[in-house]
Amino acid sequence: xAAADPARPDDEPARTLExxxxxxxxxxxxxxxxxxxxxxxxxxxxxRADEDDWQATCTRWFTERLAAGTVVAFVVDGDLGDGTTGxxxxxxxxFQDHAPEPWNPSGRRGHVFNVSTEPAYRRRxxxxxxxxxxxxxxxxxxxxxRVGLSATPDGRAMYEHxxxxxxxxxxxxxxxxx
Numbered sequence: 001x002a003a004a005d006p007a008r009p010d011d012e013p014a015r016t017l018e019x020x021x022x023x024x025x026x027x028x029x030x031x032x033x034x035x036x037x038x039x040x041x042x043x044x045x046x047x048r049a050d051e052d053d054w055q056a057t058c059t060r061w062f063t064e065r066l067a068a069g070t071v072v073a074f075v076v077d078g079d080l081g082d083g084t085t086g087x088x089x090x091x092x093x094x095f096q097d098h099a100p101e102p103w104n105p106s107g108r109r110g111h112v113f114n115v116s117t118e119p120a121y122r123r124r125x126x127x128x129x130x131x132x133x134x135x136x137x138x139x140x141x142x143x144x145x146r147v148g149l150s151a152t153p154d155g156r157a158m159y160e161h162x163x164x165x166x167x168x169x170x171x172x173x174x175x176x177x178x
Contacts, residue, residue: 020129024137025073025087030062032087033073033114040116044152070094074133076126078118089117089126091134095144103145110138110147115155128158135162 025033034055041049048054065071071094078088092114100107112134117126138147148167151159 018124020076020125022074022076022129022133024133025066025075025090027063027067029073029075029087030059030066032075033062033090033092034058036087036090036116036118037114039118040114065094072134072137073114074130074137076121076130078121088121089130091115091127091130093134093138093147095142106143108142108144110142110144112147112149115149127155128162131159131162 037058038049038055062071062073066073071092073090073092075087076089077085080086080088091112093110093112096109096111098104098107098109112131115127115131135147138144147164149159149164151164
C-alpha cells in the first residue's frame with residue numbers, strides 16, 4: 001500500500017510524477033514569468049490582473065533583476081499551445097535586507113513568490129520541483145537563514161511538507177491605497 005501524500009486531500013486523485021527537468025530562468029524568460037504571474041493573480045481573484053500596464057512594467061522588472069542577479073527563478077518548460085515551448089511553471093525568489101539578528105548575522109532573508117503553474121500542467125509536481133530548486137539555491141548559494149512566503153490555501157500543505165512553518169511572530173500588513 002502506498003503512503004498517503006500529506007499535501008493531497010483524500011478526495012483528490014493521486015498523481016503520477018514523472019521526472020521533472022528544472023532550469024534556472026534568465027532575462028529572456030521575463031515575459032513568461034509575467035504571464036505565469038498574471039495567471040496566478042487571476043486565479044487568486046486579484047482585481048485588474050489582466051490589465052496590460054502592470055504586465056509591461058512587471059516584464060521589465062523581471063528582465064532587470066534576473067540580469068542583475070537580485071531575483072532568481074526556476075522554471076519547468078513545456079508546450080505552450082502555439083507550437084513553441086517555454087516556461088509552464090515557476091518559482092521566484094529574492095532577498096529582503098533586515099537588521100542583523102543573533103540567528104541571522106547578515107540580516108538578509110529570502111523570499112519565495114510567484115509560484116505558478118499553467119492549469120494544463122498542474123498535478124505533475126512542477127510547482128514542488130521549482131520550489132525545491134529555489135530552496136536548494138537559497139541553502140547552497142546564499143547566506144540566508146530564513147526564507148518566507150505567503151501561501152494560498154491550495155499551496156499551504158505542499159509548503160508545510162517542504163518544511164515551511166509559522167514564524168515566531170505574526171506579520172501584520174498595513175496596505176496604503178494609492
